Amino acid sequence: DQQVKQNSPSLSVQEGRISILNCDYTNSMFDYFLWYKKYPAEGPTFLISISSIKDKNEDGRFTVFLNKSAKHLSLHIVPSQPGDSAVYFCAARANTGTASKLTFGTGTRLQVTL
C-alpha cells in the first residue's frame, strides 16, 4: 500500500517556465512533508518542507503547497533552470511516539530543456 504517491514518473519543462510536481498521500497521521532532490550517483538532498498546519511555504524559486482536505501537495519551481533537472522525491513524516519515520514517494524525473 503506497501511502505517498507521485503519479507522474517524468516531467519535461522549458527553461524559464514553471515546473509543478505533484504528490498525494493517504495517511492522515502525516504531519510534516518534505521534498528531496536527487542527482544521479548522489544521495537525495533536502529541498523544502511544510508543516501540516500550513498551506504554503516558499524558499526562493521553490514553493510547496499543501491541501490537507485533498491530501495533496505540490512543488512549484519558478523559473525552472537546467540545473533543476533531477529526480524529485516527496516524503511525509508520521510521528510514532519514539521515532519520526519518513515515507517516500516513487519520484518524478524533471527535465528542464533549453
Added chain:
Amino acid sequence: NAGVTQTPKFQVLKTGQSMTLQCAQDMNHEYMSWYRQDPGMGLRLIHYSVGAGITDQGEVPNGYNVSRSTTEDFPLRLLSAAPSQTSVYFCASHAPSEGNTEAFFGQGTRLTVV
C-alpha cells in the same frame, strides 16, 4: 564538513556471501536510518535507530541486521546476500525534533548480488 559518509560506493557480491555497509555521521544526530532505492519503488526504510543501543525495523527489514553501538556509526549487515538485495542503499541521519525532520543522506552504496 563530511556529513554522512557511506562505504563502499560500489560492491558486487555472490549469492550467499555476507558483508557490512558502513555509515558514519559527524553531526551528532540521534536518529539514523537505512533506505534502499529500487526502480519504480522510491526509497524504502530498512532499519532505523533513535540513538545508541536502540534500533527498530522499517518497511523492508528482512535479510538485514543493524546495530548502533555509537552515535556516529550505523552499519548495515547482509548475512546471506540474495539477488533481490541488488539495490542502491542510502544511509541518512537527522534530528527527529518537532519541525526538524530534514534527513541528510550519504552518497549511496550500489550493491549487485550475482
